[in-house]
Each structure stands twice: as C-alpha cells, then as structure tokens.
Amino acid sequence: MAEPAYTVASDSETTGEEKSLPLPEIAIGIDxxxxxxxxxxxxxxQVELLKxxxxxxxxxxxxxxxxxxxxxxxxxxxxxxxxxxFGDTIFNMKRLIGRxxxxxxxHASKNLPFLVQTLxxxxxxxxxxxxxxxxxxxxxxxxxxxxxxxxxxMTETHLKRPIRNVVLTVxxxxxxxxxxxxxxxxxxxxxxILRLMPEPTAVAxxxxxxxxxxxxxxxxxxxxxxxxxxNMGAGYCDVAVTATAGGVSQIxxxxxxxxxxxxxxxxxxxxxxxxxxxxxxxHGVKEIKSMGLLRVATQxxxxxxxxxxxxxxxxxLGDGLKICKVVDRAEFEEVNREVFEKCERLIIQCLHxxxxxxxxxxxxxxxxxxxxxxxxxxxxxxxCKVTEFYKGINPLEAVVCGAAMExxxxxxxxxxxxxxxxxxxxxxxxxxxxxxxxxxxxxxIPKNTTMPARKDILFTTIHDNQTEALxxxxxxxxxxxxxxxxxxxxxxxxxxxxPKGVPEINICMDIDAxxxxxxxxxxxxxxxxxxxxxVMEVRMPMVDDGHGWCAESLNRTYGATMDLVTLKKA
Amino acid sequence: xxxxxxxxxxxxxxxxQFHYLPQLxxxxxRPCEVHFTISCKATKLKNMEETKHGSNxxxxxxxxxxxxxxxxxxxxxxxxxxxxxxxxxxxxxxxxESTRMFVQLNVAYKTLSNPMLREQYDSELGLKNxxxxxxxxxxxxxxxxxxxxxxxxxxxxxRRMEQKEGSWGSRMRTQNMKDSY
Numbered sequence: 001m002a003e004p005a006y007t008v009a010s011d012s013e014t015t016g017e018e019k020s021l022p023l024p025e026i027a028i029g030i031d032x033x034x035x036x037x038x039x040x041x042x043x044x045x046q047v048e049l050l051k052x053x054x055x056x057x058x059x060x061x062x063x064x065x066x067x068x069x070x071x072x073x074x075x076x077x078x079x080x081x082x083x084x085x086f087g088d089t090i091f092n093m094k095r096l097i098g099r100x101x102x103x104x105x106x107h108a109s110k111n112l113p114f115l116v117q118t119l120x121x122x123x124x125x126x127x128x129x130x131x132x133x134x135x136x137x138x139x140x141x142x143x144x145x146x147x148x149x150x151x152x153x154m155t156e157t158h159l160k161r162p163i164r165n166v167v168l169t170v171x172x173x174x175x176x177x178x179x180x181x182x183x184x185x186x187x188x189x190x191x192x193i194l195r196l197m198p199e200p201t202a203v204a205x206x207x208x209x210x211x212x213x214x215x216x217x218x219x220x221x222x223x224x225x226x227x228x229x230x231n232m233g234a235g236y237c238d239v240a241v242t243a244t245a246g247g248v249s250q251i252x253x254x255x256x257x258x259x260x261x262x263x264x265x266x267x268x269x270x271x272x273x274x275x276x277x278x279x280x281x282x283h284g285v286k287e288i289k290s291m292g293l294l295r296v297a298t299q300x301x302x303x304x305x306x307x308x309x310x311x312x313x314x315x316x317l318g319d320g321l322k323i324c325k326v327v328d329r330a331e332f333e334e335v336n337r338e339v340f341e342k343c344e345r346l347i348i349q350c351l352h353x354x355x356x357x358x359x360x361x362x363x364x365x366x367x368x369x370x371x372x373x374x375x376x377x378x379x380x381x382x383x384c385k386v387t388e389f390y391k392g393i394n395p396l397e398a399v400v401c402g403a404a405m406e407x408x409x410x411x412x413x414x415x416x417x418x419x420x421x422x423x424x425x426x427x428x429x430x431x432x433x434x435x436x437x438x439x440x441x442x443x444x445i446p447k448n449t450t451m452p453a454r455k456d457i458l459f460t461t462i463h464d465n466q467t468e469a470l471x472x473x474x475x476x477x478x479x480x481x482x483x484x485x486x487x488x489x490x491x492x493x494x495x496x497x498x499p500k501g502v503p504e505i506n507i508c509m510d511i512d513a514x515x516x517x518x519x520x521x522x523x524x525x526x527x528x529x530x531x532x533x534x535v536m537e538v539r540m541p542m543v544d545d546g547h548g549w550c551a552e553s554l555n556r557t558y559g560a561t562m563d564l565v566t567l568k569k570a
Numbered sequence: 571x572x573x574x575x576x577x578x579x580x581x582x583x584x585x586x587q588f589h590y591l592p593q594l595x596x597x598x599x600r601p602c603e604v605h606f607t608i609s610c611k612a613t614k615l616k617n618m619e620e621t622k623h624g625s626n627x628x629x630x631x632x633x634x635x636x637x638x639x640x641x642x643x644x645x646x647x648x649x650x651x652x653x654x655x656x657x658x659x660x661x662x663x664x665x666x667e668s669t670r671m672f673v674q675l676n677v678a679y680k681t682l683s684n685p686m687l688r689e690q691y692d693s694e695l696g697l698k699n700x701x702x703x704x705x706x707x708x709x710x711x712x713x714x715x716x717x718x719x720x721x722x723x724x725x726x727x728x729r730r731m732e733q734k735e736g737s738w739g740s741r742m743r744t745q746n747m748k749d750s751y
C-alpha cells in the first residue's frame with residue numbers, strides 16, 4: 001500500500017473509467033457515522049438509500065473479530081447491542097482514526113469494551129479485539145476498511161455493478177492528517193474517494209437542491225437564503241452557515257468539535273457508577289462484560305429520556321455490582337452541562353465567523369442522532385431564536401442523501417430537469433499556517449477561506465546572517481502552534497547573508513480542486529522579484545503516525561535558530 | 571515554472587492584505603517599511619496590468635461598475651461559479667484552468683461584495699475621482715479597520731489570559747504587544 005504522500009490523486013482522477021465509459025459511473029455517497037452508517041445513490045431521478053439483507057437503511061458501524069473472518073455491522077446477524085460488547089468488537093473507529101495516544105479523545109476511549117492502550121508519547125494508540133482470550137492488534141484504518149468492504153459488497157449486489165468511486169462525509173474538525181487515514185482505509189477497501197465532504201456541507205447541498213425545487217423560476221435571482229446547519233452525532237458536533245440561491249450553496253463558515261453522543265453516554269456512565277474507570281481498568285473478561293452491560297443500560301436510558309422525563313435504570317453488572325436508580329432528565333442535562341455549553345459556543349462561533357446575525361437566518365436545520373435530545377433542540381432554537389426547525393429533511397438520512405447528490409454531480413451526471421445543477425462552494429474548516437513569531441501559529445490560509453484557494457504571507461529572518469529557515473506547517477485553530485495538528489516540515493536553505501528582517505520568505509499555500517494542499521516557499525531579496533534559490537514545493541500532509549514527536553524533537557534540536565517572523569503584521 | 575507561479579501569486583493575493591499598511595506606516599514608523607513599498611508596487615502593478623488587459627473585477631463578473639447592486643453581484647457570482655467551479659467542470663484537462671478562474675472570480679467577488687473594499691477598488695480603478703468623497707471614505711475606512719484591529723487584539727489578549735501564562739511564546743507575544751504601542 002502506497003503512502004498518501006506518494007499517491008498521485010490528480011492522475012488517478014483522469015485515468016480509469018471516467019474516460020472510457022460512455023456513461024459515467026455514478027459515485028455512491030457514504031456516511032460513516034461513529035455509531036451508524038448508511039449508503040445512498042442517485043438512481044436517475046432521486047436519491048435512494050440502500051438496505052442490507054436485514055432491511056436496514058442505517059447499519060451499526062462496527063467489526064466483530066469472532067472467527068477467522070471478521071464481520072461488520074452490515075452483514076452481521078447480531079440480535080442485540082450487548083452482543084457486540086464482549087471485547088471482540090471494535091467500534092467508534094471514527095473517533096479513533098488518525099489520532100495519537102496523547103489525544104484526549106483516545107484517552108476517553110479507554111472506557112470502551114475493547115482494548116485501547118496508550119503510551120502517551122505521541123504515537124498511534126494500541127487497539128485490540130479480544131478473540132478467544134487473545135488480544136488481537138488492529139488499527140482504526142483496518143477496521144474501517146473491513147467495514148467499507150462490507151458496504152461495498154452490499155452496494156455492488158444491490159446495484160449489480162462494480163463500485164469504485166465514492167463521496168464520503170467527514171466531521172468538520174477532522175485534520176488533513178485524519179483525512180489521509182480515511183483515504184487509506186478507502187484504498188484498502190478498493191474504493192476511490194471522489195470527494196471528502198464535511199457532513200454539514202452535504203446537508204447544505206441537499207438543502208440547496210430542495211430550495212431550487214421550491215423556486216425553480218427564481219434561478220440565481222435575489223432570493224438568497226441563509227441556513228444554519230447543526231449536526232450532532234455520536235462522535236462529533238458540526239455547525240455550518242450557508243448562503244443558498246439558485247442551487248449554489250456557499251459555505252460561509254464551519255465549526256466543529258469532538259463532542260457527541262459518546263460523551264453524553266460516558267458522562268452518564270460515570271454518573272451511574274462513579275468509580276467505573278477504575279473498576280474496568282484491568283480489561284479482564286468479566287470487567288469487559290460489566291462495562292458492556294452498563295453501556296447498553298445507559299444508552300437505553302438516554303434514549304428514553306428523549307421522550308420521557310425520568311427513567312428507571314436497573315442493571316446487574318455481575319460480581320455483586322448492581323445499579324438501581326431513577327434518573328430524570330434534569331439530572332442528565334446537569335451531568336452533561338459542559339457538553340451542551342460547548343455546542344452553544346460552536347453555534348455562536350460559527351455565526352460570528354460567518355458574520356451573520358441571528359435575525360438573518362432563514363432556516364435552521366438540525367440533523368444527527370443527538371438532534372432528538374430535547375436539550376439539544378432547545379439550545380439550538382434558543383440561540384437561533386426560532387420556534388421550529390426546517391422540515392423536509394430526515395435528521396438521520398440528510399448527510400448521506402447530500403453525499404449521494406454530490407456523487408452524481410461530481411460524476412458529471414446531467415439531469416434533464418436540472419435537478420443536479422448544484423454546487424457547494426466549500427470553505428476550509430481549519431486554518432493552515434506555519435509556526436512563526438516565536439511559538440505562534442500564523443495562518444496563511446485562514447479558516448473559512450473559500451476553496452480552491454491560494455494565499456501567501458511574507459516572513460523574514462530573526463537572526464543576522466541567518467541562512468536557513470525551518471518551516472513547520474500546522475492546521476488548526478489554536479494560537480499556540482504546538483496545539484495544532486502538524487502537517488509537515490521542511491527547511492529552506494541558501495538564504496543570502498543579510499541583516500535580520502531583510503530577506504523576504506514567501507510562504508504560499510495552495511489548495512487545488514481536488515483539495516490537495518501544497519506549500520511553496522521562496523526567498524526573495526528586497527528590490528528583486530526573482531527567487532534567490534529554487535522555490536520549494538511540498539505536498540502536505542507529509543507526516544506519518546508518530547508526528548507528535550516531530551515538533552518536539554525539532555524544537556529540542558534547533559530551538560529558535562531557524563525561526564521566522566511575519567513581515568507585514570503590526 | 572514554480573518560481574513564476576510564486577511571483578504571480580504574490581501579485582494576485584496581495585491586494586487585500588496590504589492595503590491598510592501604508593496608512594499604518596504613516597502613524598508609526600516601523601523598520602519594515604521598505605516591504606510596504608514593495609507590496610504596494612506589486613498591488614499597483616496588478617491593477618495597471620488589469621486595466622491594460624481590459625479585465626477588471628467588474629468585467630470578470632460581467633456587471634456594470636457604476637450601478638451594479640449587491641444582488642446583481644451575488645447573482646453574477648453564483649452563475650459564474652456554476653460554470654467555472656472546478657467541481658462542476660468535468661474535463662480533466664480544464665481542471666487547472668477552471669481552478670485558476672474560480673480563485674480569481676472569488677477574489678473579485680470578495681472585493682465587490684464588501685462595500686468598503688469595493689469603494690477602495692473603485693478609487694484605484696479611477697472610477698471615483700472626487701477627492702473629497704475619497705478622503706471621507708478613506709477616513710471612515712481607516713477608523714473601522716482600526717476598530718477591527720482593536721477588537722481582534724482584545725480577543726487575542728483575552729484568549730492569552732485564558733491560557734496558562736509563562737510559556738516562552740506568550741511572553742514573546744506580550745513583549746511584542748508592548749512594542750507596538
């Protein structure tokens with residue numbers, strides 16, 4: 001398997017079926033959720049969700065390592081949730097993929113009924129399933145790939161044709177490094193990603209389609225509508241603000257975070273059994289079973305609290321450990337106060353970034369598994385000052401439907417009725433920049449920049465006669481460079497001898513149509529416009545697992561000897 | 571090839587970023603003044619080139635420079651985007667060209683859809699010769715930019731206070747902040 005840095009994505013797009021087939025293959029849309037997943041395809045006139053053999057449109061995202069051949073949630077015949085909680089089943093891959101073992105999300109995953117082991121040094125975590133009393137090592141990519149293979153086979157049986165091209169949706173907060181892990185999982189499953197769409201932007205596309213249908217005559221006219229999309233699933237929470245008219249949805253701002261139903265569940269488990277982390281720490285067979293039982297009982301309770309104000313939790317965890325408790329909705333909301341506050345902050349931030357006032361919002365769309373929780377509905381409607389949400393979108397199917405429409409659009413399908421004259425103008429979910437001005441993160445492409453994009457910033461040296469500069473490329477939102485995700489690093493050499501502050505180091509970042517990021521670095525001396533040394537061009541991300549180490553050891557080795565500062569900023 | 575694309579990008583994107591700097595440099599003499607002149611030169615060059623080639627932001631969007639309304643500009647942008655956005659362009663040979671087109675289109679839209687940037691762009695194009703109006707406008711523009719910067723600075727300092735103090739980076743930032751006043 002080739003590493004992403006060496007794959008030639010732009011070429012693979014120009015070769016293959018698209019050219020040779022008279023009718024282009026329609027890419028399918030896949031929504032890989034932390035908890036559930038679904039597949040949809042444009043069937044020529046509308047989007048159709050595909051069902052598995054058990055007639056499910058939404059399939060649980062997990063892989064069980066029971067026998068020699070693992071089986072996933074698409075084909076598995078598990079009758080009850082508890083069957084997947086005995087250590088042999090890996091789930092929540094979407095929470096774990098592309099994260100290092102210092103990541104708080106990975107640490108929170110240690111409470112899951114399989115093995116997540118960390119050494120806390122910035123390498124990939126050790127993840128294993130219990131098969132016949134043996135911990136069998138695997139990785140989130142591998143589990144995701146196995147699951148995708150099942151999805152692919154199911155779709156191929158259904159559509160009676162080989163499937164290669166897919167549009168996959170991802171959380172807003174995924175770093176580019178995480179995207180490469182998703183790409184890798186797809187490649188392992190024999191799938192080619194035509195587009196990776198942030199989940200709320202898929203909803204925006206669907207919304208744009210519906211708006212266009214409603215007012216076909218006002219195509220491109222002034223009836224621009226502002227929508228706020230709130231998407232909260234089991235693993236992630238995303239917000240988008242979009243301006244839509246004439247089938248074109250412009251993403252004005254995105255905000256995302258790693259909070260979701262999983263956090264609500266874990267907080268609630270801790271509430272019901274305060275010492276749960278210690279009790280389950282050893283990960284013995286018995287403990288895993290208790291952990292699984294508690295998990296299922298808590299999950300049921302949370303679901304019931306969406307429709308009733310209190311619920312009786314009654315579960316025997318074995319070993320004399322019994323929980324018998326009445327939990328009411330207020331208690332649930334108090335236990336998860338921080339999660340809900342975080343959701344509120346995300347919405348407020350997104351509106352602020354989009355420069356949209358609450359009064360300007362035409363529609364509020366709320367999707368995802370957590371959209372059924374009364375407190376979540378409340379907080380969204382309170383901030384947006386609306387009494388009701390946009391109707392006509394299924395909260396659990398909107399994302400996959402949008403992905404399927406994008407799949408048709410991206411495959412070049414032309415609909416005679418103009419149903420596919422759609423476009424989502426994407427914005428960067430995270431800022432991309434370099435470390436400069438000390439330990440600061442200086443964005444070159446700011447967050448919410450329209451893509452494709454090309455931007456540059458001038459930097460300069462901090463030492464007299466500094467001939468080399470170290471470029472550390474980060475992605476994220478934090479002021480402190482190291483708190484962001486490292487995408488790569490390289491050195492500029494051959495800066496002419498000059499007093500500090502004189503050489504101009506131009507850092508240019510380019511995101512092309514295929515969402516490929518390239519970083520260009522050139523050295524120019526004042527008065528000249530020609531680069532002194534050949535310009536460097538680096539495709540990012542270039543780091544592999546263990547990148548948590550890189551920045552630290554670079555800092556240890558070089559300190560500030562090769563640092564830069566911004567040239568233009570006051 | 572890379573070198574030329576880098577220099578060309580220098581000219582394309584500077585227009586937005588560097589406009590406010592000459593004004594700041596009047597207020598406070600900073601050692602990097604020399605760079606402003608280069609940036610401004612680049613900006614001017616760009617505009618001259620545009621007028622020479624007969625294409626400016628208005629022509630790019632096919633709207634009337636004198637009286638195009640915001641709605642018209644948005645509408646033009648959307649219909650152009652439906653034509654030129656690389657996502658809707660399915661000829662692999664055209665992908666790069668359409669990407670370039672769209673990036674330019676977007677710069678044009680960002681400028682013309684922002685009343686302040688549009689005003690400024692108009693005066694650069696020589697559409698507005700009335701110096702009095704220009705001065706008032708630029709005065710207002712300067713003030714609002716200054717306010718924007720104050721807000722941003724305050725935001726940053728708040729964020730800094732929230733973070734734990736004492737890292738080398740935060741000390742440097744505080745130092746820099748002091749230097750700027």
